Amino acid sequence: MVFGRFRRHTERPGGLEELRDQVQRARAAADRAAAAARAAEDEAETERGGDGASAPPEAPTGRRSARYRVVIAAAAVACLGAGALAVQTTLDHQSARRSVAADARVLAFTEEAVARLLSTDTDNAEAYVEQVLADSTGDWRSEFEQRKTATIETMRQAGNRTAGRTLEAGIEGRENDTTTVLVSATAQTSPATTDPAVAPQPQVQQYQIRVGVTMVDDQPKLSSVGFVQ
Known part of the structure; x- marks a missing residue:
């Protein structure tokens, strides 16, 4: 076996950049869904106020109400997904850091123990x-x-x-x-x-x-x- 060079080599944490990209995409989707929800709400408010009535605005009805609920639900799901990915990324990053620290500790001990031996x-x-x-x-x-x-x-x-x-x-x-x-x-x-x-x-x-x-x-x-x- 060829020994090669192994100076304090440890495995690098992998997949973190990909997870960060996923979080960013999820957050962007959440922002778009939230913007769509606001637009739907503004449209409903405009249609309610267009008839000149002074009565307090009511919740959207019929197809507008269904569309409103769907958009709100999509925004909520997207936000929850982004939050879950962010938490998972943090956990994975912490786990990778612990692994690298553990490897460094093993290598430091090995170098000292072999020198003493x-x-x-x-x-x-x-x-x-x-x-x-x-x-x-x-x-x-x-x-x-x-x-x-x-x-x-x-x-x-x-x-x-x-x-x-x-x-x-x-x-x-x-x-x-x-x-x-x-x-x-x-x-x-x-x-x-x-x-x-x-x-x-x-x-x-x-x-x-x-x-x-x-x-x-x-x-x-x-x-x-x-x-x-």
């Missing part, structure tokens, strides 16, 4: 293990828990320090509460030495990692970690 320090092996466990859940946490003693011993024997850094991260997919994220990262290792004057050059290794991020009590955690070949 790749950063080791021979003098702080226990703290490293505890931080990785704090960032983890599910099978990945259980697996790391089982080998934490071996990890601490290996770090102490290596005697070096590694600085992890995330270059790019992007969402690959979602399933239930778990988001799959692809990550490109580097780890710069400074070998142990007793003579700083002849210290070897740091070694930089690049990794492509696929992680699963699962929400636990509204907190993102790493639930799986694997290297991409």
Whole structure:
């Protein structure tokens, strides 16, 4: 699989412009219906006043009355439709914003968690293990828990320090509460030495990692970690 570039890529909310257009069209229809209703009412008033009678105007009768009611009903339906579309557009927009915010939160956590996972320090092996466990859940946490003693011993024997850094991260997919994220990262290792004057050059290794991020009590955690070949 080609990893590609995934810098904080999230899905863009779709369909909002189309919904806004629908709302505008519905509102325009409501305005036209309301104008027709006013015109019908003015026509009825004119016809009632044309006979010179001074009696108070009465409601339109016969065909004029039926037409009047139809126009008023059409205006009401159009206005209600416009209102419903406006509410739905607002709800959809809020939902899309929440989705984008959630994705950004997952990516931010992933970048930090992967950088911590790749950063080791021979003098702080226990703290490293505890931080990785704090960032983890599910099978990945259980697996790391089982080998934490071996990890601490290996770090102490290596005697070096590694600085992890995330270059790019992007969402690959979602399933239930778990988001799959692809990550490109580097780890710069400074070998142990007793003579700083002849210290070897740091070694930089690049990794492509696929992680699963699962929400636990509204907190993102790493639930799986694997290297991409």
